[in-house]
Amino acid sequence: MRAVTGLWRWRRNPLCRATDLAEAWVALVALVLIAVVAPAIGALVGFAAQDSLQQAARAEQHTHHLVTATVVRALGKEPEGDPDSRGTRQVRTRVVADWAAPDGSTHRGPVLTDLKSPHAGDHFGLWTDPRGRITTRPLDSVTATTHAVLAGFGAALVAAALVETARRLTLWRMVRRRYAHWEQAWDRAGPDWGKAGTGS
Template identity: 70%
Template sequence: MRALRGLWRWRRNQLCRATDLAEAWLALAALLLIVVAAPVSGFLTGTAAQDSLQRSAGAQQRSRHLVTATVVRRLGGAPPEVESDIGAARETRSRVLADWAAPDGTSRHGATLADIESPHRGDHFGLWTDPRGRITTRPLDTETATTHAVLAGVGAALATVAVVETVRRLIVWNMVRRRYARWDQAWDRAGPDWGKAGTGS
């Protein structure tokens, strides 16, 4: 709005310089770019991220399996750990030695983290594995993927705004610097005669 007011104020003003109009038009162009380009870049980035993340989530959900593991004994040496996923509650985890069956039916045995505060021998807990029974992380769910995509879109829109405003400020800074340089040159030309009697007569 300030750019529009600036253009209106300078439209017939005798004191208007070319650089004043250029700054006003530049501000208006930057405003239009922000209004148009930021939402478009945010939408395109968010859509691309959504497609990619949903494909990744689908692939992870197909390749990762939740199996039931049995605590053999609690392992010492490491304090309970706290892990969190976006959209999931914080869970207290304990380091244990456990047995579990892989999706292909083979038996597995190893150290892992159990979402049990005080594990005892024979306790059961869920464990995510790959098709061979190797421990892996929880697959990405669709809600988390959508959240990441939205954040990517918002980030792209904000980055577009920042780039446009940075470019505008750099151009204005350069224009002001050149204006001051011209003023310095004019003062240098007028300087030797400044204040002398009869100057300009």
């Protein structure tokens, strides 16, 4: 990281300028922020996400119910990405099925099943809400923790990137100011440059 190289400007050197020390301080502050503050932000975001996602997982486990559905007739096959299959595409069969909701009501409708060749009377699992409406598999604790960890890492990386961007912008402004001072000094010395007796 370039922030570390800025610390080299603190070495003893008779040609060291005030701007060199300022750049070294900017590098030190950026290094501390990236090493301490960014991980702290990541941890806070991760803990907050963990708490929120675990609450959502507990709520879904109480409101999403696995019921047994019965195939009435098959409608055809179609590819669908299953979120639990980790990116692989499965060919799922669309069927008309009957199922009973947790509240006791009965339902019939088209649903997707992972049965390879469903026949009338075959049974399969179906996730529904308490009223029998089709829903998704509830979020489990391990998946919630994985998402929280990823959120924490993402927040830490974003914080570190913002600090590095701020450091680069600050150094860019300092270099521009230095070049502007050099141009002013050359403008003052320019008319007399090369003349005999200049500076004496």
